[in-house]
Amino acid sequence: MKFEVTILGSSSATPIFNRNPTSQAININDRLYLVDCGEGTQQQMLRFDIKASRIDHIFISHLHGDHYLGLVGLISSLHLNGRIKPLRIYCPQQLKEIIDLQLNYSETTLQYPVEYVFTNPLKAEILLDNQDITVETIPLNHRISCTGFLFKEKKRLRKLIKEKIEGLEIPVAYYSALKKGADYIMPNGDVLKNDTLTTDSSDPKSFAYCSDTLYDERYFEQIRNVTLLYHEATFLNNMLDRAMETHHTTALQAAEIALTVNAEKLIIGHFSARYKTLTELLDEARSVFPNTELAIEGRTFIIGD
Amino acid sequence: MKFEVTILGSSSATPIFNRNPTSQAININDRLYLVDCGEGTQQQMLRFDIKASRIDHIFISHLHGDHYLGLVGLISSLHLNGRIKPLRIYCPQQLKEIIDLQLNYSETTLQYPVEYVFTNPLKAEILLDNQDITVETIPLNHRISCTGFLFKEKKRLRKLIKEKIEGLEIPVAYYSALKKGADYIMPNGDVLKNDTLTTDSSDPKSFAYCSDTLYDERYFEQIRNVTLLYHEATFLNNMLDRAMETHHTTALQAAEIALTVNAEKLIIGHFSARYKTLTELLDEARSVFPNTELAIEGRTFIIGD
Numbered sequence: 043m044k045f046e047v048t049i050l051g052s053s054s055a056t057p058i059f060n061r062n063p064t065s066q067a068i069n070i071n072d073r074l075y076l077v078d079c080g081e082g083t084q085q086q087m088l089r090f091d092i093k094a095s096r097i098d099h100i101f102i103s104h105l106h107g108d109h110y111l112g113l114v115g116l117i118s119s120l121h122l123n124g125r126i127k128p129l130r131i132y133c134p135q136q137l138k139e140i141i142d143l144q145l146n147y148s149e150t151t152l153q154y155p156v157e158y159v160f161t162n163p164l165k166a167e168i169l170l171d172n173q174d175i176t177v178e179t180i181p182l183n184h185r186i187s188c189t190g191f192l193f194k195e196k197k198r199l200r201k202l203i204k205e206k207i208e209g210l211e212i213p214v215a216y217y218s219a220l221k222k223g224a225d226y227i228m229p230n231g232d233v234l235k236n237d238t239l240t241t242d243s244s245d246p247k248s249f250a251y252c253s254d255t256l257y258d259e260r261y262f263e264q265i266r267n268v269t270l271l272y273h274e275a276t277f278l279n280n281m282l283d284r285a286m287e288t289h290h291t292t293a294l295q296a297a298e299i300a301l302t303v304n305a306e307k308l309i310i311g312h313f314s315a316r317y318k319t320l321t322e323l324l325d326e327a328r329s330v331f332p333n334t335e336l337a338i339e340g341r342t343f344i345i346g347d
Numbered sequence: 348m349k350f351e352v353t354i355l356g357s358s359s360a361t362p363i364f365n366r367n368p369t370s371q372a373i374n375i376n377d378r379l380y381l382v383d384c385g386e387g388t389q390q391q392m393l394r395f396d397i398k399a400s401r402i403d404h405i406f407i408s409h410l411h412g413d414h415y416l417g418l419v420g421l422i423s424s425l426h427l428n429g430r431i432k433p434l435r436i437y438c439p440q441q442l443k444e445i446i447d448l449q450l451n452y453s454e455t456t457l458q459y460p461v462e463y464v465f466t467n468p469l470k471a472e473i474l475l476d477n478q479d480i481t482v483e484t485i486p487l488n489h490r491i492s493c494t495g496f497l498f499k500e501k502k503r504l505r506k507l508i509k510e511k512i513e514g515l516e517i518p519v520a521y522y523s524a525l526k527k528g529a530d531y532i533m534p535n536g537d538v539l540k541n542d543t544l545t546t547d548s549s550d551p552k553s554f555a556y557c558s559d560t561l562y563d564e565r566y567f568e569q570i571r572n573v574t575l576l577y578h579e580a581t582f583l584n585n586m587l588d589r590a591m592e593t594h595h596t597t598a599l600q601a602a603e604i605a606l607t608v609n610a611e612k613l614i615i616g617h618f619s620a621r622y623k624t625l626t627e628l629l630d631e632a633r634s635v636f637p638n639t640e641l642a643i644e645g646r647t648f649i650i651g652d
Contacts, residue, residue: 055423055424055427056424056427056428057389057390057393057420057424058393059390059393059394062390063420081386081387081389081416081417081420082386082387082390084362084386085362085364085367085387088362088363088364089364105449105452105453106453107419107420107423107449107453108420111386111416111419111420112386114412114416115362115368115386115412115413115416118360118412119360119361119362122360122361123361134452136452137452139448140445140448140449140452143444143445143448144410144412144445147410147439147441147442147445147491148410148411148412148491149490149491185454186452186453186454
């Protein structure tokens with residue numbers, strides 16, 4: 043199953059040329075999920091060939107502008123481009139008021155329904171549960187209410203071992219039972235154990251999106267053993283005081299978190315505009331957690347790769 | 348006196364790669380005035396080296412998102428970058444409510460004052476009158492309340508003819524009277540007429556910003572003899588029906604307006620995303636009004652040039 047994330051924006055609040063505020067597009071089994079939607083996200087989607095019309099679920103972490111100011115424009119464009127199918131937005135409750143006010147004053151009546159699911163910043167909750175994944179909130183510790191999002195693949199069915207199956211004349215109608223783990227009883231009464239006919243599917247993969255937050259152990263347990271951890275790393279660790287004052291994380295801390303929770307891989311992002319180049323941030327994180335990458339805009343990370 | 352306009356965005360509501368929604372920066376005597384502020388305007392200012400910190404006046408024509416969605420981000424960035432001096436915003440009254448709501452929910456208390464001057468869509472009013480210019484609203488005819496803006500240079504003082512003045516031992520303290528048109532009485536009682544000592548300054552120049560609007564004769568008189576007319580031209584004239592339905596103008600109509608009001612030069616912009624290239628729009632306008640240019644992003648037009 044396809045499970046990958048494309049970075050659309052990697053900057054924090056103050057703008058810098060050539061880095062856009064935060065947004066990520068997650069492709070799971072060719073369904074698109076958008077996480078945060080900073081100003082200019084639509085342009086980034088055009089640049090990196092992410093089809094906005096294919097997004098049905100948008101997750102907004104919190105109401106600092108660099109995480110949602112591109113959303114009203116996107117909602118309007120979908121309307122102007124003829125969208126009919128519903129769009130679901132998972133967000134702090136106040137965002138609905140902001141969006142409704144702007145649509146109201148522009149005298150726009152959307153021709154498609156927007157359904158809201160409001161996030162609770164105080165406890166982890168499952169927001170979405172479909173055939174491919176579950177998505178749950180990760181309560182974070184920022185200056186204002188903020189949640190991350192944990193995307194977890196569902197355990198897939200077992201896989202048939204074709205060479206074994208073919209000679210046995212097992213009715214095709216019975217394949218789905220085999221995939222679910224059933225043994226097969228031959229016409230002569232012999233029992234073929236399931237594990238001689240099928241192999242286990244790969245372990246489900248997961249992606250945790252943690253932005254913006256102080257280093258805070260309370261969310262570590264929830265993201266333990268995550269396959270790919272995206273964690274904000276606004277500052278170098280020599281600005282730890284500033285990070286704590288503004289409720290952000292340093293590159294070193296992000297790496298320590300990845301190590302502590304036993305993540306397979308770490309992406310850092312949400313870089314302060316003071317860093318014209320990002321090498322130092324990457325080096326700092328890799329000194330603790332070598333399997334770290336930068337959230338370079340346009341780059342796609344395959345989860346589990 | 349410097350009087351020029353730099354195009355920051357030229358697209359209409361639906362996004363297109365490499366064209367940003369509407370915004371223009373006007374430089375008058377090295378003071379910056381921003382007109383409209385579509386999503387991504389901050390990035391465009393960085394790209395074209397327009398210093399946001401030097402903007403003291405922002406004019407917003409109307410509350411369709413492609414004309415103002417970049418404003419809250421800009422206001423926040425000025426705050427984060429340490430602005431202290433006031434910012435004045437000329438806009439429809441409801442914009443204050445939109446901005447206040449977003450600042451409120453992001454728990455941002457600006458460290459500089461924002462002063463609002465609300466525009467009246469029904470009649471032309473002078474919004475600003477300083478040593479360099481006056482700025483007045485142009486009531487336009489759009490689906491929602493919308494005003495354009497007319498920037499008019501003030502008549503400058505007369506210029507001294509240096510060669511004439513130098514031999515006459517006229518006290519320097521009297522120069523300002525000469526510039527204002529006074530004659531000079533010599534110690535012997537002879538009168539030197541002002542026009543032998545000074546020349547008239549050049550005619551004041553003007554810039555009219557007209558976006559978005561139906562072709563509507565009611566605003567033509569106000570922009571008669573304008574030096575540089577920016578007029579929206581969302582569609583080619585073969586889409587006149589669509590232009591009328593959406594309260595927009597075609598390239599042909601924009602050119603007819605420039606001709607009718609005796610503009611010196613025309614810039615067309617606010618192009619529909621359906622036009623991947625703009626040559627046809629330019630050709631259509633030039634067939635009626637040859638001195639037409641496209642609002643290409645990053646291009647600076649000197650008013651009167």
